Amino acid sequence: MxxxxxxxxxxxxxxxxxxxxxxxxxxxxxxxxxxxxxxxxxxxxxxxxxxxxxxxxxxxxxxxxxxxxxxxxxxxxxxxxxxxxxxxxxxxxxxxxxxxxxxxxxxxxxxxxxxxxxxxxxxxxxxxxxxxxxxxxxxxxxxxxxxxxxxxxxxxxxxxxxxxxxxxxxxxxxxxxxxxxxxxxxxxxxxxxxxxxxxxxxxxxxxxxxxxMVKFVDNSFHALKVAFANEIGRICVARGIDPQRVADIFLADTKLNISPAYLRPGGPFGGSCLPKDLSAMLALARECGLAVPVLAGVGESNALHLAWIVARIGELAPPPGPVLLVGLSFKAGTDDLRNSPFLALAERLLDAGFDLRVHDPDLDPDRLVGVNFALALEHEELLRRRLAQDLAEALEGVRLVVLGKEPDGLRARLPRDLPVFDLGRLAGVAGRR
Ligand SMILES: NC(=O)c1ccc[n+]([C@@H]2O[C@H](COP(=O)([O-])OP(=O)(O)OC[C@H]3O[C@@H](n4cnc5c(N)ncnc54)[C@H](O)[C@@H]3O)[C@@H](O)[C@H]2O)c1
Structure with missing residues (x-):
């Protein structure tokens, strides 16, 4: 018409x-x-x-x-x-x-x-x-x-x-x-x-x-993409690497790179590779005498995100809580504790005076080996005294559940009126009655 x-x-x-x-x-x-x-x-x-x-x-x-x-x-x-x-x-x-x-x-x-x-x-x-x-x-x-x-x-x-x-x-x-x-x-x-x-x-x-907000997000992201690509380009040129060949191969990955992966608001990043290799990339930029503020800001942003989560938990259930953190290893399906953001979160919550319980069906402290065995010793308080493999026991008296990861069927086993802070979605705080 x-x-x-x-x-x-x-x-x-x-x-x-x-x-x-x-x-x-x-x-x-x-x-x-x-x-x-x-x-x-x-x-x-x-x-x-x-x-x-x-x-x-x-x-x-x-x-x-x-x-x-x-x-x-x-x-x-x-x-x-x-x-x-x-x-x-x-x-x-x-x-x-x-x-x-x-x-x-x-x-x-x-x-x-x-x-x-x-x-x-x-x-x-x-x-x-x-x-x-x-x-x-x-x-x-x-x-x-x-x-x-x-x-x-x-x-x-x-x-x-x-x-x-x-x-x-x-x-x-x-x-x-x-x-x-x-x-x-x-x-x-x-x-x-x-x-x-x-x-x-x-x-x-x-x-x-x-x-x-969508319009702001689009343009912020486009600007971020340009600045990110240019920082990578500067490092490549400094090392005599063809930046466009690198870009071609980077862009060919539509599974993890040019895709929705890693683009939803949620928990901080961690694990055995991302923090380590990001630090190595920053070291490389330093060796080349290059300032790369976008890449350098990534770690700080991640640390601030963790601090924000601790503060948010404090608002939802002021210390001492008690609070149950579900998940200690860095993601579901693994017992790898290296650079786990949830391990860092748990330590922060203890430091902040929370009565913290931890539940993680992926984790058996007696079966950890190598670096993870050493981490278990370093975080003994958490792994020996705070970790409860029995969910019902872990839930006793708890005022807030923080879902670092979500083991299969866990939601259905939580009391319906218990508030849940789902870090994977940065959402879902009220009880679900
Ligand atoms: N330029 C882009 O590529 C682009 C793309 C998407 C969104 N936007 C957004 O769209 C909006 C407009 O962008 P633009 O680039 O077309 O701006 P522009 O500055 O080119 O044009 C704005 C026009 O509004 C007129 N104007 C101001 N007050 C007026 C009034 N009281 N009555 C009538 N006209 C009046 C001005 O004289 C001007 O011609 C901005 O908010 C911008 O952020 C721009």
Whole structure:
């Protein structure tokens, strides 16, 4: 169905969106406070350099499907949807400047007061990148104050982050990896009235803050990837190794490297290889005289994560607890204690004054050999006095279960009202009654 759509902000995002929506058969009104951009769009010229956009704008203007103005004004009464694409630049303190976004929001609020009551609710779709909490804490209250009524009857509000990249913006608009729609309540965005149905991309309809956060996470990850790859590249070059050959082989592993593996929030990393080989990589960088802050920060980040978990456990069950930690070896199915994050966690909890019990069906202290035998001696208190192989005994008087790993069938054997902190998911804290 052809809609009348207002686009507020004719920068890289707004102009591309206007061009693509007009091409798809909608009537588009582009609005910007910059009269030069407005004049350009009104004549079918692109105010930004973006392959393919100018052609689409020119065709849309010729067909009478695209107009431009310096304010949305009375046209708001005739629109079905408004997309907010104004800039949210960085402030000096690193936070995003929401001034344009909130100014536009107040303008929309005032305009909505004049909108005929018999029209269907105007759908306001925010596309500018904003920090999580912006819609709930700033946009919705500002709208409610200026319109004089909450969303629902006269207007509805969605947040749909934009993922396009400059220079490939039209292609990215047409082939999104996924569409994310933050909404006030399930179904409220009416799947954005079908404007992207033909794209066939998976759609995630989620609370506002999830959608807001996803955009931050994407861009942080992309930046991290570039910095990581470049640090590896510098080390390779310093050692006379072809960085692209290394990258080719690294990228060919779609099982562990380019995959969801190791990318879910959960427990700290540990075990016999990751900490050891990361340290060796840092030593190599030092030998090459290279600073590699991304790689160097990884260990510190891991240590901070462990400290955060200890603090979180203290909030959930203040010391002395008692607390039961399930899992001491570094992961399920092994009795390897080397660099186990759970061994470190257990020691931290003891230091913090917790009455700690430990249960680990993978671990028999009498059968440990080599380094693990030595570790058992070093952590005798834990392995001889705190480890209870019988789950019922381990659970006696416990106020919180911390799941480092989850042996088969364990959940079903826990009392239903006992709070569980599942480190594998960083979730699930309340009792499950
Ligand atoms: N550029 C990208 O590749 C990209 C990709 C995805 C998301 N984003 C996000 O989308 C948003 C827009 O990015 P952009 O690069 O298009 O920004 P931009 O700076 O190119 O354009 C923003 C436009 O908003 C206009 N504007 C400001 N106040 C206005 C008002 N009150 N009414 C109407 N127009 C107003 C400005 O004049 C400007 O033309 C930002 O939040 C950005 O982070 C950008």
């Amino acid at each position: 052809a809609l009348a759509i207002g686009i507020l902000g004719l920068g890289y995002v707004g102009t591309t969106t206007a061009a693509c929506l007009a091409r798809d058969g909608h009537f588009v009104l582009g609005v910007d406070i910059n009269p030069e951009k407005v004049a350009a769009v009104a004549e079918g010229r692109s105010p930004v350099r973006e392959p393919g956009v100018e052609e689409l704008l020119a065709q849309a203007v010729r067909r009478g499907q695209l107009q431009a103005a310096t304010e949305v004004g009375e046209a708001l009464a005739r629109l079905d949807m408004v997309m907010v694409c104004v800039g949210t630049p960085s402030r000096l303190d690193g936070r995003l400047d929401l001034a344009h976004l909130l100014e536009v929001t107040r303008q929309l609020g005032r305009g909505l007061r004049q909108r005929p009551r018999d029209r269907s609710p105007l759908l306001l779709v925010y596309r500018s990148t904003v920090p999580p909490g912006t819609m709930e804490r700033f946009v919705l209250p500002a709208l409610e104050r200026t319109v004089g009524e909450p969303p629902g009857r006269g207007y509805e509000v969605a947040f749909a982050p934009e993922f396009l990249r400059e220079a490939t913006a039209v292609r990215d608009y047409d082939q999104p990896a996924r569409i994310v729609i933050g909404e006030r309540e399930r179904g409220a965005s009416q799947r954005l009235l079908g404007i992207w149905d033909h794209l066939g991309a998976p759609v995630f309809e989620v609370p506002y803050a999830v959608a807001e």
